[in-house]
Amino acid sequence: MYHFNFAPVLASWPDLLAGIETTLVLSASAMAIGLAVSIVLAAAKTSGFWALRFVVDAYVELIRNTPFLVQIFFIYFGLPSLGLRLTPTSAALLALVVNFSAYATEIIRAGIESIHHGQIEAGRALGLSGVQVFLYIVLKPALRNVYPAMTSQFIYLMLTSSVVSAISAGDLAAAGNDIQSRTFASFEVYIVVTLIYLVMSSAFSAIFSAIERAVFNYPVSR
Amino acid sequence: MKSVARRLALIMGLGLILGIAAQPTQAQSLAELKARGSLKVGMLVDFPPFGIINTDNKPDGYDADVARALADNLGLKLDLVAVTGPNRIPYLLSGQIDVLVASLGITPERAEKVTFSKPYAGIRTAVIGTAGTDFSTPDKLIGKRVGLARASTQDIAFTKVAKEGTLIQRFDDDASAVQALLSGQVDAIGCSNVVVDQILKVAPGRFEEKFPLSQQVQGIAVRPGSTEFLGAVDKFLVELKTSGKLNDISKKWLGAPAAEFVLKTN
The missing domain is CATH 3.40.190.10 (Periplasmic binding protein-like II)
Incomplete structure (x- = not known):
């Protein structure tokens, strides 16, 4: 029978707290930046210019068909030879944004394509500018339509961020590994870390539901 | 019958243990x-x-x-x-x-x-860094990025002598730490003499040993x-x-x- 001893793990709470902070800041920043990037890319892809569409397609295919670990190694270990040297945390943020945006671009593109062309024409007929049409008639309903898929992609982004410990970024997974190597209480460490990830995912889910109620709570006719 | 046999076995086993323990080391x-x-x-x-x-x-x-x-x-x-x-x-x-x-x-x-x-x-572990830099003591590494394989001998030894303000970056294995050194993502790493030899072989003249960490023969x-x-x-x-x-x-x-x-x- 295995004897659990959580004392050494809980005694390392400052390390865990620092790890939680890094994971939360990294994930939240990557979500915000990634959302902005993927809206621009989705707009570019649906703009009708074949060159833009080709570039975005190439990016999406490249990222979606390669492992995240390889992408993060490329950014952290490979880019310095091209003159771009990033700290582990910046490299982790860049890798998360690049990875997340590829998936989110396709989700938002699907949302944009779900908007009936008649609505856009109606907007133009009412005298709205092109920007106004895109923001209020295309983008907002599009995001509303794909919101559930986006939230699961956001949660997935936060869970994926556990990989960044491979380039020595000090996230929650790295903190867990450090504590584990000091205390040898690996089972206990991973139980605690798993629970923390679970709590963070649930918290993010709750926040996303609140955002949905606040932003997308209006009646639509189908 | 069975219990007698078991008791006999126990006595014999005990005797064996005592015999080994009592045997003078010749x-x-x-x-x-x-x-x-x-x-x-x-x-x-x-x-x-x-x-x-x-x-x-x-x-x-x-x-x-x-x-x-x-x-x-x-x-x-x-x-x-x-x-x-x-x-x-x-x-x-x-x-x-x-x-x-x-x-x-x-x-x-x-x-x-x-x-x-x-x-x-x-096996000897040491700190190795870019040639020409003065990293002769742990003090000189304050504010510098030092890569280590998590929980390795060199991790334990370096963490013990590292001064406050040293930017320790822990990687999952030696290969990643070496990669970080080669790509310039860290200023120095701690590693064993076998790894030092490999680094000096793949990148001659770029790195040199700075100071020893631990040695066991x-x-x-x-x-x-x-x-x-x-x-x-x-x-x-x-x-x-x-x-x-x-x-x-x-x-x-x-x-x-x-x-x-x-x-x-x-």
Whole structure:
């Protein structure tokens, strides 16, 4: 029978707290930046210019068909030879944004394509500018339509961020590994870390539901 | 009937344990070995690349090669006995083997139980960084990025001497730490002498060793009081080192020549 001893793990709470902070800041920043990037890319892809569409397609295919670990190694270990040297945390943020945006671009593109062309024409007929049409008639309903898929992609982004410990970024997974190597209480460490990830995912889910109620709570006719 | 048999077995077992415990640790004489014609060497088989089981299901590795050379040198037939980390010293002290070539690190605690020869192998860890920079002491690394393989010997040793403000970056393995050094993502890394040799080979002139972290040497162990036998083992080791044979074994198993601190014969 295995004897659990959580004392050494809980005694390392400052390390865990620092790890939680890094994971939360990294994930939240990557979500915000990634959302902005993927809206621009989705707009570019649906703009009708074949060159833009080709570039975005190439990016999406490249990222979606390669492992995240390889992408993060490329950014952290490979880019310095091209003159771009990033700290582990910046490299982790860049890798998360690049990875997340590829998936989110396709989700938002699907949302944009779900908007009936008649609505856009109606907007133009009412005298709205092109920007106004895109923001209020295309983008907002599009995001509303794909919101559930986006939230699961956001949660997935936060869970994926556990990989960044491979380039020595000090996230929650790295903190867990450090504590584990000091205390040898690996089972206990991973139980605690798993629970923390679970709590963070649930918290993010709750926040996303609140955002949905606040932003997308209006009646639509189908 | 059954309970009697069990009790008998228990008494016999107890007797065996007491017998081993009570058995005086006898010194090993060379004459006894010559009369028997064979040398029973205890070695680990779960400690690559020092002790492994090869594809022919035989003990092999750095230790096996040294043991083979030792038996040849003494003109005896080699009899390798697989031991484990915890039971290797009891094996030697109870006389089931004659000598240990089992990656036994020379420590003061162990030297109270067994008698060690001169080192035949060793692992040293050190800080290595960009050539020309002054990282001669841990103080000079304040504000610098130092890569380490998480939970490795060098991690423990460096963390102990690191000054506040040193930017320690822990990677999952040596390969990632080395990659970080080569790509300039860290200013220095801690690693073992084997890895240092590899770095100096792939990137000649770019890096140099800055300061040592920890050093451990492994010795051949014999039972206490075996002065004559120990003398023969030490004489064998001097020959092994000066003839370059130990270097060959080191190159074969560790991919690098034996370090200077292992090779010195005094």
